[in-house]
Amino acid sequence: DARVTQTPRHKVTEMGQEVTMRCQPILGHNTVFWYRQTMMQGLELLAYFRNRAPLDDSGMPKDRFSAEMPDATLATLKIQPSEPRDSAVYFCASGFAGPTEAFFGQGTRLTVV
Amino acid sequence: GDSVTQMEGPVTLSEEAFLTINCTYTATGYPSLFWYVQYPGEGLQLLLKATKADDKGSNKGFEATYRKETTSFHLEKGSVQVSDSAVYFCALVGGSQGNLIFGKGTKLSVKP
Numbered sequence: 454d455a456r457v458t459q460t461p462r463h464k465v466t467e468m469g470q471e472v473t474m475r476c477q478p479i480l481g482h483n484t485v486f487w488y489r490q491t492m493m494q495g496l497e498l499l500a501y502f503r504n505r506a507p508l509d510d511s512g513m514p515k516d517r518f519s520a521e522m523p524d525a526t527l528a529t530l531k532i533q534p535s536e537p538r539d540s541a542v543y544f545c546a547s548g549f550a551g552p553t554e555a556f557f558g559q560g561t562r563l564t565v566v
Numbered sequence: 567g568d569s570v571t572q573m574e575g576p577v578t579l580s581e582e583a584f585l586t587i588n589c590t591y592t593a594t595g596y597p598s599l600f601w602y603v604q605y606p607g608e609g610l611q612l613l614l615k616a617t618k619a620d621d622k623g624s625n626k627g628f629e630a631t632y633r634k635e636t637t638s639f640h641l642e643k644g645s646v647q648v649s650d651s652a653v654y655f656c657a658l659v660g661g662s663q664g665n666l667i668f669g670k671g672t673k674l675s676v677k678p
Contacts, residue, residue, distance in 0.1 A: 486666060488668075495671055496671070498665065509665060544609055544610070
């Protein structure tokens with residue numbers, strides 16, 4: 454059963470620490486999305502990759518966030534330094550290019566204290 | 567830019583009631599439209615989709631029709647169950663880069 458895998462599922466860290474979240478997209482998918490979900494803002498698109506190249510990262514705070522795809526089986530989202538306002542659930546999703554659905558991972562719940 | 571607007575929640579219904587969650591969109595061209603569902607503690611799952619005008623997507627008793635003339639994609643179900651309690655998101659894929667854009671979500675609670 455193909456699925457998007459995110460690690461870790463939960464992360465508690467202190468303000469100022471670096472946080473790295475990982476995502477394994479479904480094999481063969483060439484499009485990867487990173488979303489952040491909070492009660493106040495809902496689902497926000499942070500970054501969007503196609504064929505490992507970033508197409509849109511305008512939703513991501515550039516000073517502290519970075520997203521990469523070192524290879525086709527791994528996408529990473531880093532926050533350095535982390536702040537309490539970064540506390541949220543971060544979702545990765547993958548799919549094929551074009552007007553098709555994306556498949557979501559179960560998310561990483563990040564708490565910055 | 568492209569956007570999705572859906573009705574504010576929360577929506578509380580009794581079991582077997584009729585459900586409508588409104589969704590309208592703004593997009594250039596002809597986007598594909600989706601409804602996703604999120605159960606507590608889980609990621610989003612695709613519920614149904616429609617890729618062109620007048621298409622009807624359906625799944626698990628839920629339906630939505632792609633209405634180009636009113637730029638709408640309202641979600642309906644004739645008889646909701648307690649197990650339908652979740653957050654529902656309307657979304658579109660459109661634009662030159664194919665971004666997946668979501669509405670803010672509508673929380674549905676169904677009481678026995």
